[in-house]
Amino acid sequence: MTLRRVLIANRGEIARRVIRAARVRGIESVAVFSEADAQSPYVLEADISVAIGPPEARLSYLDPDKILAAAKATGADAIHPGYGFLSENASFARAVIAAGLTWIGPPPDSIEAVGDKRRAREVAKAAGVPTVPGYEGPDDDATLVREANRIGFPLLVKASAGGGGKGMRKVLDPAGLADAIASARREAESSFGNGRLILERCIERARHIEVQILGDHFGHVVALLERDCSLQRRHQKVIEECPSPSIDATSRASVLAMGVAVAKAAGYANAGTAEFLLAPDGAFYFLEMNTRLQVEHPVTEEVTGVDLVGWQFAIAAGKKLTLTQDAIASYGHAMEFRLYAEDPASGFLPQPGLLRRVKLPAGPGIRVDACAIDGMEVTGFYDPMIAKIIAHGANREEARLRLIDALRQTVVLGVRTNTAWVLDVLNSDPFINHTLDTTWAERELAERPWLQPSAPDSVWYALAAFLSAGRSDSVRSGSQGQSPKSPSPFDATDGFRLVRRSAE
C-alpha cells in the first residue's frame, strides 16, 4: 500500500515533525487547526490546512467527527494522531479504519489492551512481566478502601485511563483516601471521560525508565533502547535522556526484553513505549504502555539514528520492519529539555501570554523541535510547551554541556519559562551524578524554594543603556514610580503579530 496524503490530527511542534517526515516520503500533509492556532507555523507548512473549530480542544482536536470530516474533504488516505488528543483513543482509531483510512498507530485492540493501566497490568502479569503491587479489580469506593488497606500506605490512586499525573493522587494515610478517590475520579472523568481507578503501592525514590518499541504487522517487535525520564515536576517530564545513566548492560537487556514481551503479548504494532519504574533495589516494575509516539522520541532518534516517525509511516503502510534487535545502533548520549511557559517560582503554574521574542538555539549536536515564533500566543487551551531542545554528544557529559550552552543561547521573552530553573538543575550535583529520582525536584523545591537568579551587574548596565538610549519617558517617570504608556521606537518592532488568515 502506498500512502499519498496524511492528515495530522494534532497541532504545534508534533504536527510539524510529522509534516516533515511525510514530505521526505513523498506524502502530502493536511494540517487541522482550531481558531487559536490559525496563525501557527505548522498550518503554513502543511500542503493543505483545514479549520476545525473553536479553541476548546473538545470542540476541535478532540472531536472525532471534525477530524474525519476534514480527512474526507481533503481526500486524505491516512491519519497520524501525534501524541495527546485522540492518539490513544481506540474508538477513534476504529472509526478511522472504518472510514477506509490508514491509522498510523497501533491496532485499536492493542491500544485497549495496554494503554489502559488496569488492562496493561493484566496483560503484563500474563506475560510474566512484574507490575507494581496493587489492585486493578472492580472500583467502587468501598472496595477501593478495603484494597487500599490491604496494599498499605503510602499508595497511589490512579486513573486507569490517565497519564502525566492527571487523575493521580498520592495518599499518605487512610484519612486522605476518600478525598483522593473522589478527586481522582472527578479529574479522570473530565480529562479522559472515564473515571475508572486502580491502586498501586507507592515506590519511593523510583526512577522512570521507558523502552521504545517498534513493531510491524507481521509480529516482529524490537526495542530501541530505553529513555530515563527521572527529572519530573508535577508528574510531568522535564528532561529525558537516552540511554539511561541508571542502568548497566545487564539491566538494560532485561528491561528491553520485558518491553518486547509486553508488546508481543498485546499484539502491538507501530511505535509505542513501555513504561517501567526502577526501584532503588534495582527491580523493574511495568506500569503501562503509551500507545503512540512520545514527546521525547527525539532522544532515541539521535542515539539510534532511526527515524521513528518514518517507520510509523512504513509500518502503517504494511511494510516489514527490517531492523533487527542486534543491529540497533547506539551512539553517544542525548538529552531533551522541554521548555514550558510556566513559573518555577510559583509551583510551575502555566503562564499563558504573548511570546514577544523567541530565539531558539542551534549548533553542532543541537536539535530543536518547536513551533513558536515572535508574536505568537501561548493559550490556556493546550499544553504550554514552547519547544523541545535536544542535545546529542559522544557521552552524557558532552550532551549535558551542549544542552547548557544551547539553553544559554535561548531567548523567550513575554512569558515566564522553566529555562533558568533547568539551567540550575543541569549544573547541580544530583543531576551531574544522576542520583535524582522522579520526586527529587518536588522534595528539593519543598525544602528550598527556587529563586530566580538576580541580575548580574552587566544586565543592570544594559538596562541603564537601554533607558538612556530609547526609553526617555521612563527616565522621567522612573523617579515618579510611573511607567509610560506611550510607545518608544523599540516597541514598534517588538509587538508585531501575524495577521495572515488561513485558508478554510
Place this chain on the structure above:
Amino acid sequence: MKPIDVRYNEGGTTRRLAARPRGNQLLVAMDGAAEVAVSLSRDDSGGWVLQTPEGRSRVHIVVDGQRILICHLGVVHEFRADDPARSSGPGAGDREVRAPMTGKVVDVAVKAGDQVEAGATLVVLEAMKMEHRMKATAAMTVVHVHAERGGLVELGALLVTLEPRDKP
C-alpha cells in the same frame, strides 16, 4: 542617549542607575559607585551587544507593559521602575485569593463566615485538565466567596475574600 537618574527593581532588589553620555559611550554609576563606561548596540539577531570594561555580552530586551524584560544567557530578568507606593503592607495578598490561571471552578469548599486554618482548601480550580487547590495561607475567616461551583474564571479573578482571625 540622554542622562538618566532612575531607580529600578528586580526581584525585590532596587538599584539606582545614574548615567550620562560621553561620546558614543554611557557613563553609568550604580548605587552611587564609580562610573563605568558602557555601550549598547544592536546586533544582527534583533538583540543588543553590551560592551563594558569587563567584556561583551549579548542581551535581548523587550518592554512589556510596566516591565522591561532582559534575557541574558538564557535567564530572563524582569525590571520595574521602583515605586514606593506599590509596596503595600504584608498580608494584603493573603486576604484575597485570586485565580492563578483561567479555568473552571470545580469545587468551593467554604462559605462566608467559615473559620479556616492555614492550608485549608478554599476553592478547587481546573485548568489545562489539572486541578489546582487554592488554600488559606493563615488562620482566617471567610468574608465573601466570589467563586461559584461550575463557573469559569479569568486569570486574576477574585475567588475568596478573607480576613485575619481576631487574636484571642
